[in-house]
Amino acid sequence: MRVWDTSHLLDDIPAHKQASAEHVYDPADSQANLYRIRFHFKQLQARLILGLVLGFLLPNALLSAYFHFQFTHTLKESAKLSLAAVAESQKNTIDLYLQERVVNLYNLFHSKDFSLNPTQEQMDTLLANLKHFNDGFVDVGFFDPKGVQIAYAGPFHALLGMDYSHESWYRNLLEDHRNYLISDIYLGFRKIPHFTIAIKQVFDNQTYMMRASLDPDKFYIFLRAISQGKEVESTLINHEGIYQVVDPGRSQFPNRSDFIPPTASPAGVEEFERDDQKMLVAFTPIKETPWTLLAMQPVSVAQAGMIKARLVLTISLVVISLLLSAIIFFTIKRLVDRARRMAEKGQQLQEMLAHASKLASIGELAAGVAHEINNPLAIIMATSGVIRDMLNPEFELDHSPEAIYKELSVIDTAANRAKGITRKLQDMGKSRVPSVVECDVNALLGEVVASLKKVELKPKHIEIANNLASDLPRIFAEPEPLRQVFANILINASDAIDDKGTISITTEAKEDTILVTITDSGRGIPPENLPRIFNPFFTTKGGGRGTGLGLSIAASIVKYLGGVIRVNSIPGTGSSFTILLPINAQAQKTIKQHDK
Amino acid sequence: MDKKQREFKVLLVDDEDIFREATARQLSVRGFIVLTADSGEAAVESVKNDPPEVVVLDQQMPGMHGSDTFIAIKKIDPLIEVIMLTGNTSVDNAIELMQMGTFDYLMKPINIDELLYKIEDAYTRKKLNEKQQREAGQ
Numbered sequence: 001m002r003v004w005d006t007s008h009l010l011d012d013i014p015a016h017k018q019a020s021a022e023h024v025y026d027p028a029d030s031q032a033n034l035y036r037i038r039f040h041f042k043q044l045q046a047r048l049i050l051g052l053v054l055g056f057l058l059p060n061a062l063l064s065a066y067f068h069f070q071f072t073h074t075l076k077e078s079a080k081l082s083l084a085a086v087a088e089s090q091k092n093t094i095d096l097y098l099q100e101r102v103v104n105l106y107n108l109f110h111s112k113d114f115s116l117n118p119t120q121e122q123m124d125t126l127l128a129n130l131k132h133f134n135d136g137f138v139d140v141g142f143f144d145p146k147g148v149q150i151a152y153a154g155p156f157h158a159l160l161g162m163d164y165s166h167e168s169w170y171r172n173l174l175e176d177h178r179n180y181l182i183s184d185i186y187l188g189f190r191k192i193p194h195f196t197i198a199i200k201q202v203f204d205n206q207t208y209m210m211r212a213s214l215d216p217d218k219f220y221i222f223l224r225a226i227s228q229g230k231e232v233e234s235t236l237i238n239h240e241g242i243y244q245v246v247d248p249g250r251s252q253f254p255n256r257s258d259f260i261p262p263t264a265s266p267a268g269v270e271e272f273e274r275d276d277q278k279m280l281v282a283f284t285p286i287k288e289t290p291w292t293l294l295a296m297q298p299v300s301v302a303q304a305g306m307i308k309a310r311l312v313l314t315i316s317l318v319v320i321s322l323l324l325s326a327i328i329f330f331t332i333k334r335l336v337d338r339a340r341r342m343a344e345k346g347q348q349l350q351e352m353l354a355h356a357s358k359l360a361s362i363g364e365l366a367a368g369v370a371h372e373i374n375n376p377l378a379i380i381m382a383t384s385g386v387i388r389d390m391l392n393p394e395f396e397l398d399h400s401p402e403a404i405y406k407e408l409s410v411i412d413t414a415a416n417r418a419k420g421i422t423r424k425l426q427d428m429g430k431s432r433v434p435s436v437v438e439c440d441v442n443a444l445l446g447e448v449v450a451s452l453k454k455v456e457l458k459p460k461h462i463e464i465a466n467n468l469a470s471d472l473p474r475i476f477a478e479p480e481p482l483r484q485v486f487a488n489i490l491i492n493a494s495d496a497i498d499d500k501g502t503i504s505i506t507t508e509a510k511e512d513t514i515l516v517t518i519t520d521s522g523r524g525i526p527p528e529n530l531p532r533i534f535n536p537f538f539t540t541k542g543g544g545r546g547t548g549l550g551l552s553i554a555a556s557i558v559k560y561l562g563g564v565i566r567v568n569s570i571p572g573t574g575s576s577f578t579i580l581l582p583i584n585a586q587a588q589k590t591i592k593q594h595d596k
Numbered sequence: 597m598d599k600k601q602r603e604f605k606v607l608l609v610d611d612e613d614i615f616r617e618a619t620a621r622q623l624s625v626r627g628f629i630v631l632t633a634d635s636g637e638a639a640v641e642s643v644k645n646d647p648p649e650v651v652v653l654d655q656q657m658p659g660m661h662g663s664d665t666f667i668a669i670k671k672i673d674p675l676i677e678v679i680m681l682t683g684n685t686s687v688d689n690a691i692e693l694m695q696m697g698t699f700d701y702l703m704k705p706i707n708i709d710e711l712l713y714k715i716e717d718a719y720t721r722k723k724l725n726e727k728q729q730r731e732a733g734q
Contacts, residue, residue, distance in 0.1 A: 371683035378705035382618035
């Protein structure tokens, strides 16, 4: 068995003509498609990542911000409360301390040894007793109703016998309803800062006073001793804001405090700035004196816990967000990459498929061409064989020039037939430069029929029945291809009629379309052939009369003009071909204007 | 060429008149008794009326197709050998023809000598088959 390789058939067709202009497999196009796909998926990926990151992170961030705010607020309040508690506790201790000192002094007045004319010895004993309770006591003095210090024990002997009736503490206590008084820090006669605890006692309507002075430095040491809380700095100020007891490193009497409590609220917690440092200050009045306790703490220390917690929270939030974003990014990237690869593969597959089907249709066309060309070639070879036989003396045939000439003309005819086929094929593939003019379809049909009558219709007895619309609009088209359409269909009609018959030609205009109907009384087309009649190389005409290209060419021309060919056929009765041609409205307008 | 009397009938079927006649003339001068038919239907009639030894049959014909004609001929006489002429060059078609039981096939355009040898081979096989059948019958 012999097997042919059909691949050589394509070799004869130049590469650039192997594909039609409509569906060309172009590697550049393919690359563009890939870029399009990649761009599309890049966009998709960006949108997905943005959407998911926003969707996941935005509520997260909002919730975190809310909790952060609440947390900060609560912790700030808690720092304030904590400092206020420290101040309150200190204040209570100070009050207790001062009350004790007052009680110390009271007890002296009421001791059995006390007399209104105390001796120096008695006074020294009193001071020793006071110092036994608290070493903050500096001295002690006794004042007669005139305000003269009549007895004194302590380091400042010059004070004995001095008149205190004009001293503010003396006058205040005299006028006060209370029996005791604790003064502000002052310099007094001794010119050294100190403060006084004084008590009064009435004997026989005479007011006697006992007073002891205390060392503010000792008081400061006490204050230091009772202070609690990290870096809490306690200070006492009077109602004018003058330091009473203060860290010597910070300031000294009689300087004014940086912070003065608001008059509206004697106790509270506030923030203020000192030496470029934010401070939290809790203030509360001392019950026993007109002093106010200030407990100060740097905000950074007070809120250290909060700041640390906030830092941990923020860092973990950022880490979680980054982790989440990374997971979203890589997951989506992987998914989109996979989808993109699949789409690219699909695209490549589709292109390969299109290419393959293109090759297949070229193969079909090539096979059709080969078959049609092979027929005249077969005639040429057979006839040249006949001539060779004529010239072979063995066969003793007529080899006169006339006989040989006759055979050669047969060869010419066959060669011309092959040439005709190739020319028609070329016409099919050619992209014509349209020379569009206004066409009178009726006139064109008339010309075609007249020329066909000379040759194709001559041997038969065919009656042509014209039923042409007189008011047929002219259409804008190329006349030559249109002539070819009519001729091809009319030749088929004629071929369908065996010897005697009728071909009727009808034209009419319907809306935007011209209808040309060519009906023959011929053999008709078998139903199984109807779907194939427009295929190239499909023919039922034997004896080499048909190429199978006529209707195929007609259909492609009509399609080019924007129209369509419809076929009705009843085997044994005849066929009817209707050519529908669009009337170009724009073109009509142009023509009318031109006519004016 | 070889001008000898082969003295057996060859039926040449093709719708192309010129090709058929030219080929017939070439076969005639080579000693064959050449019968011709221009269609499948005519070929079947010819086989019925005047059975040939070998049929040279065109595959692509309007009306009755070559393949149908082949089947019809084989029905009349299974021993008649058929050489198919084809314009179709596909491998599928070649395989189809051989599976159908044609003796061989030739692609158009044909070389007369090639056709000649194929006809002679076909004839030899037919005679061989007839002999075998006769022996089997006895």
